[in-house]
Amino acid sequence: MTSISGSRRLHCLIYCSRRKINSAHLDHEISEVVRSSIRNNREAAITGLLLVHEGWFLQALEGPYEPVINTYNRFLSDPRHEANRVLSAAPAERRSFGDWNMCARRIGPADDTILDALQCRRTFAPATFSAASALRLLKAVRGIQARTEVSALS
Numbered sequence: 001m002t003s004i005s006g007s008r009r010l011h012c013l014i015y016c017s018r019r020k021i022n023s024a025h026l027d028h029e030i031s032e033v034v035r036s037s038i039r040n041n042r043e044a045a046i047t048g049l050l051l052v053h054e055g056w057f058l059q060a061l062e063g064p065y066e067p068v069i070n071t072y073n074r075f076l077s078d079p080r081h082e083a084n085r086v087l088s089a090a091p092a093e094r095r096s097f098g099d100w101n102m103c104a105r106r107i108g109p110a111d112d113t114i115l116d117a118l119q120c121r122r123t124f125a126p127a128t129f130s131a132a133s134a135l136r137l138l139k140a141v142r143g144i145q146a147r148t149e150v151s152a153l154s
Contacts, residue, residue, distance in 0.1 A: 009064070009065065009091050010062060010063065010064070010091065010092045010093070010094070010095065011062065011063065011064065011065040011068050011069075011089070011090070011091055011092060012060060012061070012062040012068075012088065012089075012090060012091075012092040012096070013060070013061045013062075013068050013069070013072055013086065013088065013089045014058070014059070014060045014061075014086070014087045014088040014089075014131065014134050014135060014138070015058075015059060015061075015072065015075075015084060015085060015086045015087060016056060016057060016058045016059070016083075016084075016085055016087060016126035016127055016129070016134070017056070017057050017075075017081040017082065017083055017084045017085070018055055018056055018057075018081065018082050018083040018127075019055045019056070019057065019080060019081065020079070020080050020081055020082045026052075030050075030052060033050075034050070034102050037050075037101065037102035038100075038101045038102050040071070041063075041071070041101040041102050042101045044063060044064075044067035044070075044071065045063045045064055045067065046061055046062065046063035046064075046067055046068060046071060046101065046102075047061075047062050047063060047095050047097045047098050047099070047100055047101055047102075048060045048061045048062055048097050048100065048101075048102055049097045049100065049102075049138050049141065049142055049145070050102065051137070051138060051141055053124050054124045056124060056125070056126050057081065058126040058129075058134060058137065058138065060096065060097055060135070060138050062092060062095050062096065062097060062098075072086075083127055085126075085127045087126070087129055087130075087131050087134045088131035088134065088135065096135070096138070096139060096142065097138070097142060099142075099146065
């Protein structure tokens with residue numbers, strides 16, 4: 001992948017993939033991925049959000065260019081995923097997901113209004129999303145996640 005921004009500038013990469021292998025232990029696997037990602041991303045100054053729905057993964061990674069690309073390249077070599085597609089890769093003015101070195105959320109039935117607003121409830125196919133709609137969905141989920149965390153603390 002060619003350099004889009006200098007190594008010191010903030011970079012945001014949004015990509016999606018499809019789970020290749022069905023797993024009865026998906027929640028446990030995602031928890032393990034998030035735990036190791038938090039540790040690795042903290043060292044690399046990467047923040048982001050992972051969204052999981054109907055076998056799809058939609059993720060934003062943000063941080064210095066080289067660590068973001070290295071993290072994405074590690075993901076590409078994961079045999080559990082297919083249909084990998086970069087939806088957006090560009091310099092960013094500021095972090096959109098700076099509260100988390102990594103956060104994961106599954107969309108559940110209570111989140112149908114998000115999917116309705118993005119007109120993708122019937123067919124959730126992130127590979128067809130524009131960069132703007134993918135970012136809009138991730139930011140909507142960020143808002144829900146932030147409210148959920150505040151409620152849990154109350």
